[in-house]
Amino acid sequence: MKKYIWIIIIFFSLNNLGYSQSKFVIQNKKGSDKIHFKLINNLIIIPVEINGVELSFLLDTGVNKSIIFNFLNITDTLQIKDTETIYLRGLGEGEAIKALKSKNNILKVGDAINISQELYAVYNPNLNFAPRLGAPLHGIIGYDLFKDFVVEVNYTTKKLTLTNPKDYIYEKCNSCETLNMQFYKNKPYIYTNVKINDKHIPVKMLIDSGGSDALWLFEEDSLGIHLDNKYFEDFLGHGLTGSVYGKRSRIEEFSIKNFTLKNVNVSFPEPTSLIYVKQHKERNGSIAGNVLKRFNLIIDYQNSSITFDKNRMFSEPFNYNKSGIELEQDGVRLVRQKDYNYANTGDFLGSESNTSKTTVVLSTQYKLTLKPAYSIVELRKDSPAEKAGLKVGDYLLSINNKSTDRYSLQEIMQMFYEDKDERIKIVIERDGIPLTFVFYLEDIFKQ
Incomplete structure (x- = not known):
């Protein structure tokens, strides 16, 4: 997810x-x-x-x-x-x-x-x-809001604070790192550092809170920005004018001044998807949500500065979808459930004194409830799920012996980010027929 x-x-x-x-x-x-x-x-x-x-x-x-x-x-x-x-x-x-x-x-x-x-x-x-x-x-x-305020983003408490620049007071923070931002067509960029094949490379990155990945990098052999030996091709997301595909890998380190993250997920989008967005020639990639969420931020467009303060998510490992399945909520489906509010009452059979009574369920009442329907919309080639026989268009009915109507979309997707060798049992509906599949999560980056 x-x-x-x-x-x-x-x-x-x-x-x-x-x-x-x-x-x-x-x-x-x-x-x-x-x-x-x-x-x-x-x-x-x-x-x-x-x-x-x-x-x-x-x-x-x-x-x-x-x-x-x-x-x-x-x-x-x-x-x-x-x-x-x-x-x-x-x-x-x-x-x-x-x-x-x-x-x-x-x-x-x-x-x-x-x-x-x-x-x-x-x-x-x-x-x-x-x-x-x-x-x-x-x-x-984006810019329309950021340009008028100092914006604090607290990923820990999930609070956004908007303050008029003239009213904002910076507090002393010895654990923080503050960087200058440069703007190109109203979008903020900072200089950071990546380590690839033991080489430290300075890079200019777009700050992109609208991306859910960790990092995007644009391949540039002259700078040493290129794929490691371990990678897989994948669907990266939907663009304004079409789908975006590319390769997923990891880099050794990513540094924002003295803050260093290790074994960071990185995506290399196909160049054909970047024709209309890579107009800033100096840009080497993007810093997205899976990195940004590890910090609490102070974003000050008027003073062209951004302040990073690492939070409790800083040391969380970078995981990725090890199943190959991408889901979406595809309408709703009717789920047959017991209605525990329904019961008939009567005397306990055989009681002569009529002083003791209990509840006797004479018939079980069911109700039909509308629940979200989840379908497979992308399936990575040669992934564990594809090898098991799952297909795009399959509707999930249960996962690990529990009905999917118990979970949100995010909760189901999170199951695909567990450690390698985790067993996943999925029951799906295909052409009106329930089918069962079993596969194991695989981590191609695991040493």
Whole structure:
């Protein structure tokens, strides 16, 4: 579950859409507000209100405009107006997609409000990423919010703090590392260091909170940035204009000044998927959610600085999906369950005094309940699941002898990240027929 949502990196090509003159203002005397967020697949999902409608948005440093997905009834529900049609390109090899550029929308994030917000409503029924997350996702916001505040991201408490720059006071932090950010088309970059084949290589990386992987690197033989001997080809996520594929591997170290992470997951996307996003020639890759979540951050666009303070997740090992299965929530299915609230009562049989009574269930009552349906949407070639005989389109009924309706999508996917040799038993439905498969998780990077 820690990859597919590179789906979101998708919108990184909204580079040439210009600046908005609108501004967020915090409507309280403190000049600051805290917002609780959900952390799903290493991604920050925040509540956002647009024209009076409450929605869920991805907070993404990798985009420079606010986007809303048009699987909603955009014009009626949100009353979006003052529109013009544009076409956008992004990750993937498909055609440009249609969008509506809309002005003068009212957008609220906690106590922060912008009464003249530009939105880009994407017209593509396939750009609905909620099934891959197993949670609602209606759009993406990035630069428009970050430019107006000092933003603290506390991954430990899952709180986002927005503060007016003039009201923000930096506290002394001896354990922190602060770096200067450089901007290219409103997107933040920092210089870091990777260690590949015992060689330390300085790299310029996009800070990308909208990606769920750990690192992306762009291969460059002249710099020594290339694949190790151990890797596998995989689906990396959905781009704005198509699917993104590449290779997954690991690097020895990744360093942000004095903070060093070891045996870090890395993805090398296919060059054909990067044509419309790698316009910044100095860029060597991206730092995404699986690295960022290991720190609590202070992001200050106006002073071009970012502060890292490692948290309790810093030392967690980097895992990956060892099954080869990618799931999504594919509608609902009817599940037959016992209704324990139903029972007939009567005298205990044989009791003459009628002083002792008990409950006698004369018939078992069942009810049909709608539960999420999970289907396989990607299956890695030569993975344990594919070798066992599973196929794209299979619906999961149970895993390890427990019905899938007991689990969220994230809980099921997490089972595929366990240690190698873990036994997985799956019952699926294919063409209306239940079938059982057994396989063992494999870690190709294990020494």
